[in-house]
Amino acid sequence: MRNTVADDRSGVYNSVYARGEMRKRSYRVLVFCLAIAFIWLAAIVSPPVLASLGSHPAAAGVFSFFGWMCHQIPERSFHFAGEQLGVCSRCFGVYFGLLVGFAVYPLWRNIENIEPLPRLWLFASIVPLGIDFALTFFGIWENTHFSRFVTGLILGAACATYI
Template sequence: MIQETLDFFGRAICHQLDERSLHVSGLALSVCARDTGIYIGIFSTLLYLHIFKRKSNLTIPTIKISFLLLLFMCPLMIDGLGSYTHLFQSNNVRRLVSGICFGFVLPYFLYPLFLGRSLDQSSEPVIQKRMDVWVPLLGSSILGGLFYYGILPYYLLDSFIIFTIIVWFSLCASFLIPFIKRTYYKGVISIFISLFFLSCLSLLHAWLVQFL
């Protein structure tokens, strides 16, 4: 039952090809190595920002920093494009690393908007010192190693990724209901929207695989 649930939500955002997924204790994770890296990166940066920045008035990074962050996203685009067009052969290490580089960048742009104070004149760029980048990146690297070498139990690692996917989609869903001000109700409704959306994607994926 647990495995079916994890695979169900993993199917919403991933092709779940066995040879492109990391294996722990002989079992493939519910999302591929590239998506695993993306959500490891997202989790690390979200956790860092929520612990150290949630009480600050934040706005998105400066133009210069934003450009540097976007460079971190290039490896995934190059690796993904080259792999899917058969220009070169990729592997799970490359998929995992490029996914981490891509994923850890995203919260820097979304989290300040989520706090709702990015337009305040007193707001500060979310990245102000080097540790604001290197700590999440280091955390992502450590988590990536735990996943790649399967140091922790399979269900713990797989549940961690699916949990992060649901949290990320819930965060995105919160922008659809700006009229709800109370944090508790907004969080609950965002989670329901996220679960509904992911469920629809998963069912659509299953239908397409079966009938196409």
């Protein structure tokens, strides 16, 4: 009989300990994701900052790094201090959305909740971006920096909640 009580107590202890460890690990992952998203955004904004400080070779190097993942069309990109950011406005929205999503996630949902969210919401977050793209592609309307940024932001924030 004593062994049963001891086993029950150690099981409860292990369960509480495991939950505490899971909480710590979850917050570490969240802080890591926030840090990476912040550093990534800082890198995206750095070409105009570096250029304004006179470091044009460094600005060109960072800008060319982002060229492999974004078209970088000047007319579709935000500019700061007369220089283009490292990515277009839609990509900037996606990356900014990731940062916002990581920051807001613990306020929206318990970080210990490991139940997967319905995939429908992830696919639904693509719809505004698809509509914005399609309307421009078919010549119905010309999207703007704002519409590209916002549709990217929606997708990025949604993606952050699934990571």
